[in-house]
Amino acid sequence: xxxxxxxxxxxxxxxxxxxxxxxxxxxxxxxxxxxxxxxxxxxxxxxxxxxxxxxxxxxxxxxxxxxxxxxxxxxxxxxxxxxxxxxxxxxxxxxxxxxxxxxxxxxxxxxxxxxxxxxxxxxxxxxxxxxxxxxxxxxxxxxxxxxxxxxxxxxxxxxxxxxxxxxxxxxxxxxxxxxxxxxxxxxxxxxxxxxxxxxxxxxxxxxxxxxxxxxxxxxxxxxxxxxxxxxxxxxxxxxxxxxxxxxxxxxxxxxxxxxxxxxxxxxxxxxxxxxxxxxxxxxxxxxxxxxxxxxxxxxxxxxxxxxxxxx
Numbered sequence: 687x688x689x690x691x692x693x694x695x696x697x698x699x700x701x702x703x704x705x706x707x708x709x710x711x712x713x714x715x716x717x718x719x720x721x722x723x724x725x726x727x728x729x730x731x732x733x734x735x736x737x738x739x740x741x742x743x744x745x746x747x748x749x750x751x752x753x754x755x756x757x758x759x760x761x762x763x764x765x766x767x768x769x770x771x772x773x774x775x776x777x778x779x780x781x782x783x784x785x786x787x788x789x790x791x792x793x794x795x796x797x798x799x800x801x802x803x804x805x806x807x808x809x810x811x812x813x814x815x816x817x818x819x820x821x822x823x824x825x826x827x828x829x830x831x832x833x834x835x836x837x838x839x840x841x842x843x844x845x846x847x848x849x850x851x852x853x854x855x856x857x858x859x860x861x862x863x864x865x866x867x868x869x870x871x872x873x874x875x876x877x878x879x880x881x882x883x884x885x886x887x888x889x890x891x892x893x894x895x896x897x898x899x900x901x902x903x904x905x906x907x908x909x910x911x912x913x914x915x916x917x918x919x920x921x922x923x924x925x926x927x928x929x930x931x932x933x934x935x936x937x938x939x940x941x942x943x944x945x946x947x948x949x950x951x952x953x954x955x956x957x958x959x960x961x962x963x964x965x966x967x968x969x970x971x972x973x974x975x976x977x978x979x980x981x982x983x984x985x986x987x988x989x990x991x992x993x994x995x996x997x
Contacts, residue, residue: 732786733795737773740766744809750818752908754780760983778912787912793919810834817841828934837935839993845925864921871914897980929962936966941974
């Protein structure tokens, strides 16, 4: 059993269901203002919105559960010097309107929107980067549209998150709990925020105090109805059987720390999860938790630059 993964990802995500979120417009803390120059035109779609910055080869960044595009602020300024960067944000996160993300099929809708966008932008040779839930979306995109991306970086995400609980777990095993949490989160819409729960979750998913403060604010700003549906679909999506057929080059970035998840255990866990992928490489980043780009921005920026510039 991998204690760090159970406490820092799985248990913490399920904590989100217990009265964590307020009404989107009444968040206790606003998401940080982006520090990068974003082009004034933002493409609004049914399930996502996309902002852009920079010029050059295209790279697309998509954040994880309840996270805004600002999660990438630390790495985008440098990346935009050499690349056209598209910054995805799921509708309903960062205090935004939910769009069509209140109904089942949200993740498939995001994949469809993203494909529509890259086709219209003539960017079907783009590289895609996804964190957490965004990583699962990247895997679904690579499965559905293998000819519409060049490579994908998956940041601390798994083909099936149920593996965190029990090796060999099935969707049937986790679905009842996932449904209960989704329904609890939906019912919490409009209720006062559970700030303590948000803080506890943030403290489990990030190591540094400044990282934890950002994550807490982002969770509080997200619409619980969208987060609940996204969480449910995440926990009931199993791509383990599809990994052998995903030929897109994958770079798996994962964190470890001596205090919570030693490197040897992290290495074994993530490599086993992607063992069937035919074209995969691994990058480990130490002294970091789930929000690795916040805990170790320099190391993450180096990994992303290497991925972005690879032929």
